[in-house]
Amino acid sequence: MDSRSRTVTGASSSKPKTLVDTLTSALVNREAKSARRRLxxxxxxxxxxxxxxxxSLSTSPAFRNRYLAHLNGTPESFPFASGGSRLLDGNSAYAEDLERFVADFHDAPTALLFNSGYDANVGVMSSIPQPGDLILYDELVHASAREGMRLSRATARKMFTHSSPAALRDVLAAEIKKDASITNGSRNVLIVVESLYSMDGDVAPIKEFIQVVDELLPCNNGYFIVDEAHATGVFGPRGAGVVQHLGVQDRMFIRVHTFGKALASHGAMVLCGPETRDYLINYARSLIYTTALGFPFLASIRTAYELLASGETxxxxxxxxxxxxxxxxxxxxxxxxxxxxxxxxxxxxxxxxxxxxxxxxxxxxxxxxxxxxxxxxxxxxxxxxxxxxxxxxxxxxxxxxxxxxxxxxxxxxxxxxxxxxxxx
Ligand SMILES: Cc1ncc(COP(=O)(O)O)c(C=O)c1O
Structure with a gap:
């Protein structure tokens, strides 16, 4: 009997593994690699x-007092819960006003609120790239951006070495060599980076990336998507982020700012042009099929942005x-x-x-x-x-x-x- 037939005989006579057995052995496997996560x-x-x-805004008296004033400053009939998806009953004048406030602060044409940075990245990355498009992404971009890319209709996605303009150049040049329609502008190239990386804490060379894209894509079909999750509140003018620090906001197709980090709140906004905002309202499933943030969350985001804009932070x-x-x-x-x-x-x-x-x-x-x-x-x-x-x-x-x-x-x-x- 060879080893393969022994395995088959053994498998047929033993009790089949239950789903829980399989889940448990995955955990044991992680434990063995010292990689098991625990709450x-x-x-x-x-x-x-x-x-x-x-x-340290989450424990700041200035934040707390202003936040409570926002909560108490609305009539008692003002609903605390949003009551539904943004597209149904979950929208409000307060949410739209907040979006305008945040867009102005970030010198962006428009802003669109998502329930979290995770949802924003999944929504953007899954819906924006079109069939035929090429996504080039930094090897260390967040899991949420990767999740979105996996769901996208882009024809190809290629990773480049972390924060390396030379690596971006090589990967892009190799793709151009394979397909001339990238250079003539008939395929879009989406370049996905973060501004401040969450694990290594380094700032991306965004200007150098722009240079590479300008050189290799003369038809302006390179579109930057930058996640400013960790830079929000910390870098740039009054905490507006790295992109505004560099003054390259006009070169970014989409910026994602999240509020769960330095802003002691929850949720995220996508900064983009009005057509892109409208497209996301129609196609970003992580926006459409979820209950919108309720008033307490919006008030907390408003509080944080007022503190940033007034210079109090x-x-x-x-x-x-x-x-x-x-x-x-x-x-x-x-x-x-x-x-x-x-x-x-x-x-x-x-x-x-x-x-x-x-x-x-x-x-x-x-x-x-x-x-x-x-x-x-x-x-x-x-x-x-x-x-x-x-x-x-x-x-x-x-x-x-x-x-x-x-x-x-x-x-x-x-x-x-x-x-x-x-x-x-
Ligand atoms: C770079 C980056 N983008 C997005 C997210 C997700 O944001 P949120 O926590 O608001 O879902 C995180 C972390 O959580 C992050 O580190």
Whole structure:
């Protein structure tokens, strides 16, 4: 009997696997790779070096008071729930006014509200690319953009090396070589990037990308879609984002700003031209087939944008930058034994730091045990081999907390090098 027939006999005599067995073995598999995800609740008293609440607006009295004033400033008959999809009963003058306010703030022709950044990216990426179109996307774009692309009708999608204009050029040139209709403008090319990457915390070379597209696509059929999720509130004039910092808003076909991070709210807006907005209202299924955000969420987004527009968050942005310099400097002073694999990745001015280690879970636990919330980031969230501990700074952090965190990292490094040396 060969091994194949043994397997078949064995399979037919054993009880078939239930669905739950299959799900459980997938989890066991993840556990074996130290990649199993779990829901955790960390103590509120611990110092936050993990959330995306970069400006600490979620605990700001100024935010809370203004928000409550918005809630209380409406008549009692004003409905709290939206009551339906935006296309049915879920629309309101308040939502439309908010969209105009946000579009003005971002120097965009129009804005369209989605329930989350995830929904916005899925809606945009699934509906905008047309049959025949080519999508070129940075290898590190968020899962939601990838999900949308998978649902899209684009003919081809190609990934390029993270934040590399040279790689974009190579991939685009190779596609042009295969099909001249890209250069004559009969196929559209959509270039999908983020402005500030959530895991590595680096800012994309958007101007250089524009240069490549201008050179290779002289018929203006290159369309940029940029996700500003992590830059919103943090970078650019009054927190308007990297695109406005660079002054290239007119070159972006679509910008996505999300409100669940520095804006301490929920939802997202797609900034685009009026025709594109109208198209999304007709074709973006993640907008059409879902209940629209209710008034409390809209009021919270309004609150955040009023604070940005009035300049009240400027001191928080300055504070974040001071803390970034402090942590950058402290991490630079770490004594790292050569036997330990440890590297700090940091893009200047970014509130996101990446501590690369082969044992991110251990380092994260050591920090959590001493009262500092950080998270280990594992595949499949990030590529295999790039495991890290992600550290985020917030306006509400203090220099003392940063010093304490760095001391903990130092003792973990000392302990783990001692451990390694003992093993050699
Ligand atoms: C770059 C990026 N885009 C989109 C999203 C999704 O936004 P939301 O949390 O509002 O769904 C996230 C994170 O959650 C993100 O990091």
């Amino acid at each position: 955790t609740v960390l103590p509120r008293t611990a110092a936050d070096f993990s959330s995306n609440d970069f400006l 400027e001191s928080l942005r300055t504070r974040v930058q001071e803390l970034i310099k402090h942590l950058h400097q402290r991490l630079g002073g770490l004594q790292i034994n050569q036997s330990v694999v440890f590297e700090v990745d940091h893009f200047p001015t970014s509130p996101i730091f990446s501590l690369r280690t082969s044992q991110p879970r251990r380092l994260a636990s050591a920090c959590q045990d001493t009262g500092y919330i950080v998270r280990a980031i594992m595949p499949p969230t990030i590529p295999e081999g790039s495991e890290r501990v992600r550290v985020c700074l917030h306006a509400g952090n203090t220099e003392e907390e940063i010093d304490g965190l760095v001391r903990t990292i130092q003792s973990w490094l000392d302990g783990s090098s001692a451990h390694r040396e003992a093993k050699l």
